Amino acid sequence: MTAPPRPPSAWDGTAPRRITTAAVASARSRPTWTQGIAVLFGAAALGVLAAAAVALVRTLLSFAFMQDFLAAFPGEYVPPIAVESGFPAWVNWAHFFNVFLMVLIIRSGLRVRTEKRPTVFWAPRGNPKGKISLTLWFHQALDILWLVNGVVFVVLLIVTGHWVRIVPTSWEVFPNALSAALQYVSFDWPHENGWNNYNSLQQLAYFVTVFIAAPLAAITGFRMSGLWPKKAEKLSKAYPVEWARALHFPIMLYFVAFIIAHVALVMLTGFLRNLNHMYASQDAVTWTGFWVFVASLVVIAAAWVAARPLVLAPIAKVFGNVSGR
Secondary structure, X not given: OOOOOOOOOOOOOOOOOOOOHHHHHHHHHOOOHHHHHHHHHHHHHHHHHHHHHHHHHHHHHOOHHHHHHHHHOOOOOOOOOOXXXXXXXXXXXXHHHHHHHHHHHHHHHHHHHHOOOOOEEEEOOOOHHHOEEHHHHHHHHHHHHHHHHHHHHHHHHHHHOOHHHHOOOOOOHHHHHHHHHHHHHHOOOOOOOOOOOOOHHHHHHHHHHHHHHHHHHHHHHHHHOOOOOOOOHHHHHHOOHHHHHHHHHHHHHHXXXXXXXXXXXXXXXXXXXXXXXXXXXXOOOOOHHXXXXXXXXXXXXXXXXXXXXXXXXXXXXXXXXXXXX
């Protein structure tokens, strides 16, 4: 009795073999050793460029004319309008809510961009045609809460006079911002006096974030949302949705970059004191603000884990109808 023929161990035909799409995608997704080397080479190149930038700026600041520039513009100016020192409790609360909502907004926004086949949907009552994915509903709900928090923050800034802290009131802000930037790059950092007055680079960064980036994020998000009036043809033509899509994601990247730089400088320029400023309304080097900060991270982490259909669906049902595919 002859044994059954064994399948060939190597394919030697001329017709193309059938390879599943999943197998191709899996093969493409596996990082190769050349990609690893490219990443390491890129990181090393960035490190070399950073070191060169530090050395170049240090050399530049050693010249007499740059020493005169630093003496004339130390990195901050005294605002012409007096403002109370310190951070009121409402600043601490607004800061926490902003961080809490921003983290979840970025998470849900990335999910919206990458979600191919949503499994759960939300629709307003009486309008089934307005159905959107539960992820998009969550993203838009967070946006609304973030806007409310921002409006309250800006109103309190104006009422209490603390707007002077983050709104430039002198043209000296620009040379002082350049001075502060050079000092940061040289690692001979400007004097930190955030309890009383931000340096000019901080002031410009906060101003751009609060009064430019945040409104742009809101305007572009509103244009892409279901809240945009469908019958406003002239308005839609004047402000095409493509413009909003082209701007919305880069604005998110700006917020990510701002958060990374902000957290890094908080950690490197007096960690405990900065945390006391932001979370405990104290100008002291104690552990109070640190532990409040840790508690806030626990809350944010819990919300991150809970942001899934099992938890979100019952909440979404309060405001509309939730259904499966």
